[in-house]
Amino acid sequence: MVNDSEWIRFKEEARARLLRDREIGYLDPDIWDLLEAFMGREKTFTYSSCSGRITVIDSFYPWSRKDSSVIYKNHLMLPSDELLRIIERKHMRRLWLIVQGPILHAYTKDYEEAWTILKTAREVGFKHSGILVENRKGVLVELRTGIRMVHLLKDKVPPTLEEMEEIVKVANEILAKGKEKKDQLREAILSIGNNSVKLGENPEGESQLHNSV
């Protein structure tokens, strides 16, 4: 398993990357608090994350990466007029509207911490969570809910205006459910203790981080 000095280095790198990503606007607009809660734990750092989002993709199958293009993406909401515009444009394959709940990947220093995180996450509804791999960086956990919509928006036949209204309403509801879960996860992680560290940008925050890992 990863040794102490390597762990400190990996975590420091992860922390620097996060601050940089936030700086350049690469992070989801509403994920920072959650990441901060995880980074505050001595034996955890976050690796990748999504706060939940709505996408529309042009693809025969919603899970394909190749022969697939993302034609819309929003982490906050899908406006109805946007969907109308999307439907009116030409597409190549099939249009899928996908709503995804929050997903978080985090490395933990050991299995004990991995199980603590997993147990906590499952209790607030991240039921599709597990350990993905163990490698030189530690134990990689994935936290994921069952909150999801994978809707065939259009093959040849476009949805009616009435249907579009319903789809937008339901998609936004589902996105909101995911955001609620994200906030619940943050609270749960903060509540289990060992969250001594603040992922602040001030020198004090930094030195606290260094001391505690």
Added chain:
Amino acid sequence: MVNDSEWIRFKEEARARLLRDREIGYLDPDIWDLLEAFMGREKTFTYSSCSGRITVIDSFYPWSRKDSSVIYKNHLMLPSDELLRIIERKHMRRLWLIVQGPILHAYTKDYEEAWTILKTAREVGFKHSGILVENRKGVLVELRTGIRMVHLLKDKVPPTLEEMEEIVKVANEILAKGKEKKDQLREAILSIGNNSVKLGENPEGESQLHNSV
């Protein structure tokens, strides 16, 4: 971790349960070959499984268990006239058509075997796979693909006949993609060796199983 004699007992119980489930028709119609491949491994037994299926549920949200009822389920295909009948009946909340790829839960005797299974499964496309828990029975792995459709069939507005035709066509295609993956998983598991044991019902098969675990 689980000791040898306990492992033999847990695996024997799992094997008996499987044979019983097959006997009473409780197993999915097309999962036996896959389970047999896993049960043939000395350090693995299957715990629960689904070969992939299409369901229609009446629920506000597709992931809810409470306030939710399954009104249709089929592991082999959804006929178009069936969907028409479903749409015409009254429903309480919202109708969701869900296509799910194959899912398998298996216990392994140790982490080494768990990683072997996970690596093999990921290579054939079971990308959403991981370790769920470690307990007195061993290490529980979940094998799962990204093959999925979670389609809002009807809130208030029913789909048109044309749309229904498309939905049925695509849903059946996706189900078939899942079945392909299931077969690929079986082949991959058989190909990695250590599959000395046949899960047969004849006494020879049984004694082979006892000898090898």
